[in-house]
Amino acid sequence: MSLFADRHILVTGSTRGLGYAAALKFLEEAASVVIHGRNMKGVEATASALARQHPGRVRGIAADLADRKAQDHLAAESGEIDVLVNCAGVFRDQLLQHAGESDWRDMIEVNVTAPWRLSRALLPVMRRRQGVIVNVGSDAALLGYAGSAAYCASKGALAGLTRALATELAPEVRALCVCPGPIDTDMMRESVASHPDPAAARRLWESYPLLGRIADPAEIAEAILFAASPACTFQTGALIIVDGGATAGRRP
């Protein structure tokens, strides 16, 4: 298979979780991939492991996306990119009365502003190369979750960003927003572990999708790959909901 031969892809937040699953699949489809993570050690470990299987097609760049200089550094170092996958995200549970300024700032900065600033920086290249921007949103853009107002606001804004990018950049660049439901990642496990009753918290997450379970990251990565692929020719500005039915309705 070589759906992405000669295509250069930046996947933010790809040292683990969903971003890693997507990077792996892009590599299996012959793409060249920039692995990105917050710290150099994690990036080097992931990139060198992947490079052993896919020599010459993996690079790693470390950048803390809460920091604008680091965002600029990531964009500048990424070079000629065909597909930008904005996957890095911050999720912090917090009731409104306890909401802190720095948590709000981090979630808005990493979940919305970094995708915006990376898109803007890579735009000249992507216009020329008929690129694709895939933003990883969330069902939280469409469903309200108690204790997650800042996260929901950031993912809703990311959906809006996607539509605005698509509106203004068509037909050269397509922009899509893949909206997953709960996924079995470190982000999910950390959130569950911090709950007073972790087993109950996990059962609650499992109860949201009609399919009655949490997604494997690879299942969502499939949707990201399709959105980014040359097979996806007539889709732009869309929210691609991959949530096991969480937004469709409730189970009895």
Next chain:
Amino acid sequence: MLSFDYRGKSVLVTGAGRGLGFAMARAFLEAGARVFVNDRNAELVRAAIARLPPCDRLVPAPADLSTPDGAANAVAPALAAGELHVLINNAAVNVEKSIEETSDEHWDQHLAVVLGAPFFTAKAALPLLRVSRGCIINIASELGLHAIPNNIAYVSAKHGVLALTRALAIELAPSHIRVNALCPGTMDTELMRQCAQDSGDADAYYRSFRAYHPLGRLAAPEEIADFVLCLASPAAAFMTGSSIVIDGGSTAGRL
């Protein structure tokens, strides 16, 4: 015209200096409410109050909402009065720029005022709204539901407002606080008239906006304000987490 009785109720309207905010402040005042009038400085608030009938139910609440401290300052007069039933998050900025022209400063200001302010103002007002079992109305926009070119920061922030509204509605429902969003289409405001003049061809400017709305006209701020009075009243007691569209048909389809 429906009439609603807000005697004995307190309402905070952010961005009440002009346009829809001013129309809402006037409508709540005429319905008997005490109105906390917010805009970004004392002079704008004073000017707005001077255009309304003299009344001791008008309380200045000037504050620049681009920071969390500013949001707290806007709520401070209500906290001092010990009462708030309705919070209207209306303040916004909207400057049209292409993607390439959208600077960090422009982006940050739109995200802070359009999306951050409703969050932090709601947080500051929460103790009072718990007591009153009150409601929050976030004035979003049809651009919370679809996009147009050259408005990326505003479109992103307004989409965020709708998601924020749903999350707060779910979180605050057990406290009997309702949270809804309103998505108006284009209104014929002072700002609109100014933009039309600045465009060099006011008639063409207005024609393009009229054509955009299937009803063939712009909304009057007063008709949106009347609907807000309904939404904040017991008539809408079972509504929460809604995004109510009032846009002359512009998000429904294309003529």
